[in-house]
Amino acid sequence: MSNNLSPKEEINYRALYGKLFSGLLDQFGTNYVFEIEDAIQNSFLKSLKIWNQNNIPNNKENWLFIVARNDVLSQIKKKQKENNNCSFESIEDHSTIDNQADLRLQTIVFISSFESISNQAKILFIIKNIFGLNIAEISQNTLINQEAIYKSINRTKKSIQLEFDNKTIEINSITARQQTIYIVEEILYAVFNIGFDSFSEKTEDIVNKDLCLETFALTKLLFNQCQSDSTRNLLALFCFHVARIPAKIDNGKLISFFNQNRGKWNKELMNLGFHYLEKPKNISKFYLEAIIISKYMSISCLTQNDWSDIVKLYEMIQQTSQSPIVKLNYCFCLSKIGKTKEALTTLSEIEKELPNEHVYFSLVKADILKEISPEESGDLFISVMNKMTQKIRKEYLLENELIKL
Secondary structure (H helix, E strand, O other): OOOOOOHHHHHHHHHHHHHHHHHHHHHHOHHHHHHHHHHHHHHHHHHHHHOOOOOOOOOHHHHHHHHHHHHHHHHHHHHHOOOOOOOHHHHHHHOOOOOOOOOHHHHHHHHHOOOOOOHHHHHHHHHHHOOOOOHHHHHHHHOOOHHHHHHHHHHHHHHHHHHOOOOOOOHHHOOOOHHHHHHHHHHHHHHHHHHHOOOOOOOOOOOOHHHHHHHHHHHHHHHHHHOOHHHHHHHHHHHHHHHHHHHHEEOOEEOOHHHOOHHHOOHHHHHHHHHHOOOOOOOOHHHHHHHHHHHHHHOOOOOHHHHHHHHHHHHHHOOOOOOHHHHHHHHHHHHHOOOHHHHHHHHHHHHHHOOOOOHHHHHHHHHHHOOOOHHHHHHHHHHHHHHOOOHHHHHHHHHHOOOOO
């Protein structure tokens, strides 16, 4: 949503979005998923008009829940006032306010369990309605164009309505199967990555900490409920990443991984990461990625043999994941062991899978070309910098890559 709030205040709205959506879905059911979405937006807009320094409710979540709930009821009455099969009194009587219960994970499990909806569609729907990201942000971080995302989310809402037409659901009672758990993990993984390396102009310090920590907490809750090996290793991966957040920014400047002050890394979280890290029966990308980041964090100066080991790990990941971002990381590591030609060949293949002038792709390619084609490398860095809208990243490129040109 677009408003004049400070970034921190907007983050508060995002954190509340999923709780409101889950609570209202549990009360009203899937038939009213469109109304619920509209009601939440309306409640946020109403809060912007009413709240001021002297008129902010003590419990914002409760205020928003009541306003959104009443908005849903109003929409239902307006659309079905002549339908004798619908008892609004019954709906109101059973719509008690119980926003103390956080049903976000149960709602994610519920949506993930739909066999009639593709995994990609589930992820897009949940990123928007549980984590409160807008269409533009989702597009920027998923490599999918905005129109396709908008259509996908609307189709998902309609599919959910058709699947549970006039059926009562109890979100809290749904038990996740293993296949559903895998989908939930992918969703949490995607959302965490969006928060950990944000390209939003409003995220001045690169990391949306609230989004990362909310995802981390939901992953821990999922592990406590399901005790899945893959969830355990996803938790390990998150621990290692979150441990580094304090060192990503220093005096307002972005610090690359290999130049970070390791003394600022959270040692307790690192130890917790090693506690959760455990070789599963079936090797997963979460386990392999956690192994890679643990190597980065455990060795202060990586040798050629270390880079070779990491290359092998990325080759193993590609057996389970065809993500172009994984391939980009693989190319970067190939260049570290002198396989520049192979890295550039793979990059040319990846380019077809990514949007034109993809930022991360351009930066990896520019870095690989530094030694063999400095002029082309410099042109790529300049091109990225000129298109960069996030101030802190632009300053990083100017100071660390372009200063010699």
